[in-house]
Amino acid sequence: MLLNVENLNIDIATPNGSLAAVQDVSFRVSKGETLCIVGESGCGKSITALSLLGLLPKVAKRTARQMTFDGLDMQSMSKAELRALRGDRLSMIFQEPMTALNPLHTVGRQLSDVYRAHRKASRREAKERAIYLLKQVGISNAAQRLNQYPHELSGGLRQRVVIAMALMCEPELIVADEPTTALDVTIQAELLRLLIDLQKSFGMGMILITHDLGLVSRIADRVIVMYAGQVVEAAPAAELFTKPSHPYTRALLGSVPDPSYPRMKPLPSIPGTVPSLVSRMEGCHFFDRCPLACDACRQPIQLATIDKDHEARCIRVGKGEIRRKVVA
Structure with a gap:
């Protein structure tokens, strides 16, 4: 190493x-x-x-x-x-x-x-x-x-x-x-x-x-996704792109321009902005921008292991599939 x-x-x-x-x-x-x-x-x-x-x-x-x-x-x-x-x-x-x-x-x-x-x-x-x-x-x-x-x-x-x-x-x-x-x-x-x-x-x-x-x-070879000072997902590159597990990762991938996207339709984007990091935040840092946020997301969340080298910081990891299109 x-x-x-x-x-x-x-x-x-x-x-x-x-x-x-x-x-x-x-x-x-x-x-x-x-x-x-x-x-x-x-x-x-x-x-x-x-x-x-x-x-x-x-x-x-x-x-x-x-x-x-x-x-x-x-x-x-x-x-x-x-x-x-x-x-x-x-x-x-x-x-x-x-x-x-x-x-x-x-x-x-x-x-x-x-x-x-x-x-x-x-x-x-x-x-x-x-x-x-x-x-x-x-x-x-x-x-x-x-x-x-x-x-x-x-x-x-x-x-x-x-x-x-x-x-x-x-x-x-x-x-x-x-x-x-x-x-x-x-x-x-x-x-x-x-x-x-x-x-x-x-x-x-x-x-x-x-x-x-x-x-x-x-x-x-490997990718780590950072949001508001934290690693929200880490995985081998191939797995991150085929099986993104954090809503923020999915939103980033969903915001990439696609040539097949209708011309007159607005491009996908992530609403809101990165929060202020003055004083440590409790719970999910992506809470205010995530369409899947719930009250449980306000509690401290640790990186959870999905596979051997794949981790994500989301309460939904391992509890069912997060829908692919997080951002409409």
């Missing part, structure tokens, strides 16, 4: 009280495995990813029963030990490439610094590695690109540079936080195919945070 996270909690201090951003989240990732985390904005996906690399804001407090990387206890690591791990064996691709890159340094300087810091390599070795990876991510004239600044590159090229930077030290696990959100659809598809190919070539484990359920169905 490469990464093991058990009962992760993240609380953020706000003027209105403590915000329970992540609550008792657990997951595992093996070498070469792809875990996808899905859910609406504000459900705790990105902050979960940031917590793995120790990049939380100062007002955030992280606790977990266990958080290990290849057997190493990440919670007991010093800042120096975490810096040695981050960018080397564990790396991240951020959402927005313009903020992930330093506008004051050239692309070559930023790529080389990563490699030299972790590999104690010479400038020449770092430059050769940077050129090699820029070519690997599909950037032409790689040697010339090293002398350019981020603002001189298009959004697609900047994201390719960020991907190359994450791969500089051949990490064992890469965390990709919606890596193509800021790009147009054509570039998105191209970069995602590239990322998948690179993962196979380098043999990395990957945690992919995305809203694209179509992509998830094609590349994920």
Whole structure:
């Protein structure tokens, strides 16, 4: 097991009280495995990813029963030990490439610094590695690109540079936080195919945070669905798409546009919004938006096992089939 996270909690201090951003989240990732985390904005996906690399804001407090990387206890690591791990064996691709890159340094300087810091390599070795990876991510004239600044590159090229930077030290696990959100659809598809190919070539484990359920169905080995800071369903990808068990999971799948859907009919959607997480909520977090909610849903609900690797946080699990079309 490469990464093991058990009962992760993240609380953020706000003027209105403590915000329970992540609550008792657990997951595992093996070498070469792809875990996808899905859910609406504000459900705790990105902050979960940031917590793995120790990049939380100062007002955030992280606790977990266990958080290990290849057997190493990440919670007991010093800042120096975490810096040695981050960018080397564990790396991240951020959402927005313009903020992930330093506008004051050239692309070559930023790529080389990563490699030299972790590999104690010479400038020449770092430059050769940077050129090699820029070519690997599909950037032409790689040697010339090293002398350019981020603002001189298009959004697609900047994201390719960020991907190359994450791969500089051949990490064992890469965390990709919606890596193509800021790009147009054509570039998105191209970069995602590239990322998948690179993962196979380098043999990395990957945690992919995305809203694209179509992509998830094609590349994920396992999927966890997050809602309002909690995991509401976790399953192998094939089983999640064929046997979704939580009403929220079914609502997400029901909201995916279907080419056969009548043109003049409004697209399916999930009514309402993700609730505020200031102070912990009792009962089902999806209660106010779920068409199947009842009084029993107001009580604390734990993840229930459906099959060996399939869990869902719903009182109806194991008590009859939840109807497939939750959202009309």
